[in-house]
Amino acid sequence: MTVQPRTALPQPEEIKAVPVRHPGRWVATGCVAVALAMFVNMLLTNPAFQWEFMVNNMFTPPVLTGVRTSLLLTVLAMVIGVGLGVVFAVMRLSPSPIVAGAAWAYTWFFRAVPRIVLAILFGNLGILYATFSVGFPFDQQLLGLLGFPDADARIFGVDARTIGAGFIAGLLALALSEAAYMAEIVRAGITSIDPGQTEAAQALGMSRLLTLRRIVLPQAMRVIVPPTGNETIAMLKDTALVAFVPVTNELFFQLQAIGNRTFQVFPMLVAACIWYLAMTSVLMVVQHFVERRFSRGVAGAGGAG
Amino acid sequence: MNDVPMVQAERVSKRFGHVEVLKGLDLEVARREVLCVIGPSGSGKSTFLRCVNHLEQIDSGRLWVDGELVGYRQKGDRIYELKESEIAAQRRDIGMVFQRFNLFPHMTATQNVMEAPCRVKGLSRRESERQAREQLERVGLAHKADNYPVQLSGGQQQRVAIARALAMEPKLMLFDEPTSALDPELVGEVLDVMKQLALDGMTMIVVTHEMGFAREVGDTLVFMDDGAVVESGPPTEVIAHPQHERTQSFLSKVL
């Protein structure tokens, strides 16, 4: 096949065609504009909103403490959730059926029980144990067998009814349930990586752990990061559930308390929407930059080079 | 000099489930020898290479590399499985090059090459990076040192993969169809690097269908079929006068 030289042809003139009309789009645009106008009109004219009252009350010190508590809970629950999630994901992929089975049972339980139930349940764990303590398992029983009836080997303990216990219980409810979801996300990320990558690393003499840390997880990040961003945003919203533990210095509880006390419930609910909207918007911006950071070395991604 | 063979396989068998893939394979590779392996698809060539560095565990027979059992330790009559760290230590001395390169896509060429010397051998970052650039120079890719794998052609990627294996200073190199995934015009540059490596005295097992390479560089040519060695000998002889009927019919298809 030969290609005709095109130099002989004159430059074709620019096409001047009548564009296709899109009447449907115009109708839709009109509907949206009308709905928007009605909505704004309602916001401005309906007396139930009490804008001035809302603005005056949504930045009071207890509310700001609530914002801080909710953010702190989000960060801590996600850090623990991601860390434990990686551990459970690796356990799920273990060749040992006992280890893999234990991780499966964990995710099964924490994905099955609603978070609000977990929050109330963890708040009531004080019924099981008066103190949460860290030490050796079955220490009292074992030491009893050895002839020390009242001894134990606890390293430190927290009384279940002390001030911080509610916060810890709420944090654990959120973090442990998050770990179950993160385990599934991390596992999907790990299994998405070509097994040839692991083989190449092993052929170089890298250990299983080193291969995971240096080769598999960094590549799996591209699959893991976007859903983790969504999980973080969901977590921020779910911190409202720790009010049921109860943890009272949390954002939603504080706003509602003001509403109940002043009989202005509705404006404070709107204030809650605005606070959560603002905080999740910040998280979405962060998510965007984190995702860009983890797409290095991928064809078509701006990060390469 | 040491006259223990570099690789010795005695009646090596390997099953996947009920399928016997290697059926009592016998093979020996001397020091500084280049052994080329040919055979039809599915005859167990890749599986054998993967057994040599214990990516697969053999079911029976014995396999030694440099006089050491692969994956096991023998004490008297008993055989003990090696720990993961001991297996990793054995693999350090065996380089492997894959058909599909398997470069780490999130690392530049230099980072690919320096990863194992730095993390496994414990060389300093500076020293492992210096050596990595030296290895890339050796395969003619000094100018691509800071590129990511996606920015390299197939031939360049495979040369980086060879440099990555060489950076661990292996005593044995395994090549599993290193040029099969390449466009024809890129095959030559990879074979040239391998040829130079052979001239430098590296012990190599090369699974390949490049008969020209086998003839020119190989010391021995092995024809494998159905999980066993059918025929072996000097490449020119095996190619010109195949003794076995199955070798004849295979060669008539690839030549």
Ligand SMILES: Nc1ncnc2c1ncn2[C@@H]1O[C@H](COP(=O)(O)OP(=O)(O)O)[C@@H](O)[C@H]1O
């Ligand atoms: N991990 C595995 N699981 C099950 N069967 C396998 C596996 N690896 C290889 N096989 C089978 O073993 C046989 C030999 O494969 P292979 O060693 O790759 O052959 P070759 O490299 O000579 O083409 C093939 O039939 C293949 O399907």
Ligand SMILES: [Mg+2]
């Ligand atoms: Mg193969």
